[in-house]
Amino acid sequence: xxxxxxxxxxxxxxxxxxxxxxxxxxxxxxxxxxxxxxxxxxxxxxxxxxxxxxxxxxxxxxxxxxxx
Amino acid sequence: xxxxxxxxxxxxxxxxxxxxxxxxxxxxxxxxxxxxxxxxxxxxxxxxxxxxxxxxxxxxxxxxxxxxxxxxxxxxxxxxxxxxxxxxxxxxxxxxxxxxxxxxxxxxxxxxxxxxxxxxxxxxxxxxxxxxxxxxxxxxxxxxxxxxxxxxxxxxxxxxxxxxxxxxxxxxxxxxxxxxxxxxxxxxxxxxxxxxxxxxxxxxxxxxxxxxxxxxxxxxxxxxxxxxxxxxxxxxxxxxxxxxxxxxxxxxxxxxxxxxxxxxxxxxxxxxxxxxxxxxxxxxxxxxxxxxxxxxxxx
Numbered sequence: 001x002x003x004x005x006x007x008x009x010x011x012x013x014x015x016x017x018x019x020x021x022x023x024x025x026x027x028x029x030x031x032x033x034x035x036x037x038x039x040x041x042x043x044x045x046x047x048x049x050x051x052x053x054x055x056x057x058x059x060x061x062x063x064x065x066x067x068x
Numbered sequence: 069x070x071x072x073x074x075x076x077x078x079x080x081x082x083x084x085x086x087x088x089x090x091x092x093x094x095x096x097x098x099x100x101x102x103x104x105x106x107x108x109x110x111x112x113x114x115x116x117x118x119x120x121x122x123x124x125x126x127x128x129x130x131x132x133x134x135x136x137x138x139x140x141x142x143x144x145x146x147x148x149x150x151x152x153x154x155x156x157x158x159x160x161x162x163x164x165x166x167x168x169x170x171x172x173x174x175x176x177x178x179x180x181x182x183x184x185x186x187x188x189x190x191x192x193x194x195x196x197x198x199x200x201x202x203x204x205x206x207x208x209x210x211x212x213x214x215x216x217x218x219x220x221x222x223x224x225x226x227x228x229x230x231x232x233x234x235x236x237x238x239x240x241x242x243x244x245x246x247x248x249x250x251x252x253x254x255x256x257x258x259x260x261x262x263x264x265x266x267x268x269x270x271x272x273x274x275x276x277x278x279x280x281x282x283x284x285x286x287x288x289x290x291x292x293x294x295x296x297x298x299x300x301x302x303x304x305x306x307x308x309x310x311x312x313x314x315x316x317x318x319x320x321x322x323x324x325x326x327x328x329x330x331x332x333x334x335x336x337x338x339x340x341x342x343x344x345x346x347x348x349x350x351x352x353x354x355x356x357x358x359x360x361x362x363x364x365x366x367x
Contacts, residue, residue, distance in 0.1 A: 035197075
């Protein structure tokens with residue numbers, strides 16, 4: 001299935017959870033300081049394992065960078 | 069000083085309480101009597117919402133050539149609170165600005181830089197709250213990417229939503245006293261007017277408006293943080309002399325030829341400006357006033 005991850009269409013196995021995806025995109029230490037949204041709604045870190053991604057979902061995975 | 073008195077006069081005519089300064093009458097050679105409150109100005113902490121900061125300089129982290137230089141400049145600045153932006157995870161990023169702040173014991177203040185609508189800004193603030201475990205946010209909602217000026221309508225809308233959602237909202241705003249008042253009305257924890265557009269280094273283009281914003285915010289016990297436009301140390305000092313409670317700057321330090329030295333200059337300038345504000349400057353005079361005695365001159 002195709003999910004839009006940070007603006008890029010990405011092939012994911014059916015049944016992939018948001019927690020799985022975060023572990024791929026921001027593994028290990030990089031997962032610290034990361035937040036997620038699916039279809040414009042924030043999914044808090046303790047809720048990620050319970051969110052099974054579906055075809056066409058729009059996922060944002062963000063972290064802090066230099067700015068301001 | 070004549071201008072100062074006019075402000076006080078007009079404020080009272082408009083129904084505002086007299087500013088604290090208004091009671092500081094000119095006495096002889098001195099601008100005004102020094103009160104106990106004045107004597108504390110200079111070493112009193114910056115208070116925003118329920119937190120106290122020994123430094124009145126809030127730094128930004130944007131524009132730094134490297135994380136090492138950034139870290140050194142932050143330490144030299146003495147800042148205790150520093151902004152970061154929220155962006156999509158870049159798996160190839162060499163290091164994290166969060167580590168730089170954490171290693172130096174500096175608190176993080178996420179911003180909503182790059183947001184054009186209230187909806188975007190509220191989402192980014194909520195993402196930042198989850199990522200960084202803070203309900204503080206520097207709220208930026210800009211109108212376009214040429215001027216980077218705040219969009220007043222979207223800004224107030226976003227501020228209202230975020231305050232209702234439990235955020236401590238520090239809005240980056242125009243140097244507009246009425247807009248600042250609206251932001252105070254919806255429950256912001258400070259107002260942060262620009263001196264000039266972000267990154268412009270144009271200094272404080274409308275010091276009179278900054279004074280008006282300070283006067284109104286003082287009545288509400290709300291700190292004013294001069295945010296954006298500062299180019300060099302004298303401008304940061306001016307912000308403090310105008311009565312601002314603090315200064316937020318990034319480019320002036322991070323894009324200086326020597327960021328660490330400029331950070332040191334900013335720390336001193338903000339301390340000096342704050343002390344001068346409390347000390348009470350002499351009145352501005354049209355003509356000279358001799359400081360040596362007239363009596364006893366030789367014929």
